[in-house]
Structure formats: C-alpha cells, structure tokens
Amino acid sequence: MPQKIGFLGAGRMASAMISRLLEQGYPVKVWNRSLEKIKPLVAKGATACNTPAEAASDVDAVISFMADDIAAEAVWLGENGALCAMTPGALAIECSTLSHGFVLELSNKVMTAGRLYIDAPVTAVPAQVAAGETMFLIGAEKVALEQARPIMEAVANRIVHFGPVGSGTVYKLMNNLLGAVHIAAAAELVAVAQKAGLDGNLVADAFANGAVASRAGVMTIPGMISGNHNESIHFTTALRAKDAGYAMWLADELGLDLPVGRSATEMFDRAIEAGFGDLAQSAVLETVRSR
Template sequence: MTQTIGFLGTGRMASAMIIRSLKQGYAVQVWNRSTAKTEPLVALGAKACATPADAVRNADIVISFMADDSGAEAVWLGVDGALSAMKPETLAIECSTLSHGFVLELSAKITAAGSAYIDAPVTGVPADIQAGNTVFLIGADNAVLDRARPFMNAVGKQIVHFGPIGSGTVYKLMHNLLGAVHIAAAAELVAVAQKAGLDGDLVAETFANGANASMSGKITVPGMVSGNHHEGIHFTTGLRAKDASYAMQLATDMGMSLPVGRAASDVFVKATSDGFGDLAQSAVIETLKTN
C-alpha cells in the first residue's frame, strides 16, 4: 500500500524533497503558510491542505521544514497544529535546523502524545535534494530510525546516525557554524582584494582552485565579486545568522565560548540587521565593506 507523507512547509528544501517523494511514488499532502507556493507542487500531484493538522491527518510519515523554532512550534503545537491530528505511531521527522534545546522540548511532547520523533536535519542544496542526494543527520532511537529507513533510502543517499534525539542537531548546528566561518573569512579576502584593486574574477578563480577553498566559499565568492546577491539563492544570510546563533547558544549551554564561531556569528547577525537577511549569503560582504 502506498504510504502517505505529510509535509509541513514548502520552502526551497522542502519543495525539492516533495518533488523527490512524488517521483518515488509516495502520496503527498502539503501545507504552507503561503498557499501560492503549493501550486507548482499540486500540479505535480501533491494535495494542498488548509492547515498543518489537515496535512498530517492519516499520514504515515510527517516531515517538517520550518525556518526556526517559532515556526516549528506553530506548525506542530499551535492552533490546528500537526500534533493535534496525527494518528498514533506516526513517524514525525523534523528536518528543520532548530535550536538544540527546542528539539529536546519538541521531541518530548511528540513522543508523549504517542508518535515517534526523529531529529533529522539535512545537508545539500535544493538541486541535490531533488536528485535524491539528501544526507540525513540523525538523532533517534535505533528502532524508530529503522522504521524511517525505507523512506529515507528512497529519497536520499545517506543516513548518518549520530546517536539519540538531539545529536543530529548538534552536528548540523556546528556544521552550519563552520560554514559561517568559511563564508565570513572568504568575504574578508574578497573585500580586501577589491579595495586593493585586484581583478575580481581572477580572485574568484584563484580562490576556487586554492588549498583554502571550501564548498561554502566556492558557492558564495562569485556573488561577492559580482555584487549579485539576489539570484540563485540557495540559503539566505538571515538563515545562516539564525543557525549560527543557535550554534552559539548550544556552545554556551555546554560551557564553551568558541571565539572563532562567535566572530562569524556576529558578522552574519550584523549583516541581517543591516537589511541583507533575505539575500544570498554572499551579501555578508556588504556589511564587511562598511565596517
């Protein structure tokens, strides 16, 4: 029998996984705050739902892709939230990048209600997700993860099980903080090179082929050089700032200071407050140029 997947959120990453799920033969129910964003998915075979509760009703698996803790809290626990309508034993797979503390709080409420929770943030850009190259970073009980493996193997390429609930989020937050460090440092390189009058295209090419290049840097340096932060957005400056802030809160909770991560986090928080939050991460260079 075909399994039904309920999706909460239809942002870039979620939409890519929804498309992949439809291609793999799953029945898909979707909810998004902006109904216009569900229309292309409905054209591909998804069913649009009016509330999070409607999207998860009779679903075997529920997957959430929300921007932050407040968004996740609203769709799971709010009025017409998913938790109010899930049938017993539903697999709740939280793919959002959330704060560690909130993941533990949310998982406790979902498991207390009789469903099974999987901490499952993902890596990859939307094109990777749609192509089935998702990497799931898992925190879950072994038995619960085993129930989810058929779906995850169908839509992704790798399942990395770090341990109990919360451990997937620990890795994802530090992974994304490392990305913030790479991008902020690359932006400093480009900003100095531009002020010194170096050819931007040559700087980008040399960086991409050099020993210090990272994937995050390779993706963002061309936008820093061109000043085009509006097109081809895979991840925004604001989302990077949010993830870095959550990572620093985790470090604080663990009694650690992480001075390098703090510096990068502060740069992205400042760029967001400067009005670049909805732009590509390359826009962080604009803040560095004026400070």
C-alpha cells in the first residue's frame, strides 16, 4: 500500500510532482491558496483540501513546495498549519528553496514536535519532474531518508544525501546562485552580440555547442534573443533573485565574500525593480540594455 501524502502547494513544480505521484499510485491530498490550481490535479485523482492542516492529517508524509520562507512558515506553523495536524512520526519533506537559517529553525520545531524532517530541495524543471527525472538534494538523518525513500524514488532518478538537515539547502542555494551567475553572464553575451549586429540564432547555436555552454544559459538565451520573456516560464526572475539572495545570506553566515555572486544577484534585483519579477529569467537581459 503506497504511503499517503499531503501536499502543500500547487505551483508549476508542485503540480508536476503531484501528477507524478498520482501516476505512481500514491493517494495525494492537496492544499493551495488558489483552489483553481488544484482542479486539474483533482481531475487526475488528488483530493482538494481547504487548509494545510487538513492536507496534513492522517497521512504518512507531508511535502511542501512553497515560494519562500514567509510562505513556508505560514503553511507549517501558522493558523491551521500542517505541523499541528501531523501524525507523530510522520515525515515533513520540505522541497522549497528556503534560507539556510530558516531551514534549521523549522526543522528544529518539526523534530521537537516528534515528526521527522527532510531537507529536500530539488534541481529540475517541471517537465523533468513530471517525467520522474528529478534530483533530490537531501539533508536528513538516515532513518528519515529511508522512510521517505519510496516516495522520492517515485519522482526522482537521483537522490544525493549531503548529510544532516540543512546540508541539502546549502548545496541548492549555491547551485541556484551559480545559475544566476550563468544567466547574468549570458545576458551580457547576448547584449553585446545584438549591439554588434550578430545573428541571434547563430549566437544561440554557437553557445549551446561551445565549450562554455551551461544548461542555464542554453535554456534562457533563446528567450533573450526573441525578447519573449513572458513565454515558456519555467522559473521567474523573482524566484531566481530570491534564491540568489538567500545564497548571499548563507555566504555572510559563513564569513565569505562572493563578488561574482553578488554582482549577479544585483542584476536580478534590478530586473525586479524594473518590473520584470513575474517574467522569465531571460528578462535580466533588459537590465544590461538599460545601462
């Protein structure tokens, strides 16, 4: 009998993971602030819930996929939050990209309440999640990970256990900061190429097949070339800026100066100030053009 799952969130990544779990035969209860986003999942077999607590009651594991610390705190610890309704010994699987400090704070409260906590951010885009090609970046005690492993193997083709709670988030934050650096640098490449009159399609092809190609750059350069920042949005400018900001907080905690990361973070912050937060990450190009 598959473990029963409560799911908090129904955004792009969350919906892809829920769909995958349903396909694999897992019963899933779902809460989301917008009930409209749950309807397609209900059509696939999920049960809609009115509160996080309702989604977390009578399940073996609660999975959260929230945008940031504030949203995660509300669904776990707020009024009608999930933690108060969870069965003792149940799993709290936090897939959101959160700040390192908040992960440690949240995990302490969850474990003090007698539940198991897994720091489980992922690295993938929605299409990969739906296809079962997720990579989990785990920070957890081994007993918690083994209890969660069947669920994770239903949606992932790789599970990397970095160590105790918080270590998965350390890697995820630096991974996403590196993505911000790659995208910011790609924006500078495209801005110069366009200003110099190079053919955009040739630029995209040369980059994708060259020695310095990165997945982040390959994914975002076509949007920069076309200027269609509101199409095929896998990850928004605002979310990239948030993750990069959390990564810089972590560096500060560790007493490290990251000048390259800081520069990329500032570029994304400027893109938000210019009103591009809800658009695709390719919109960071506009901050280069406007200099």
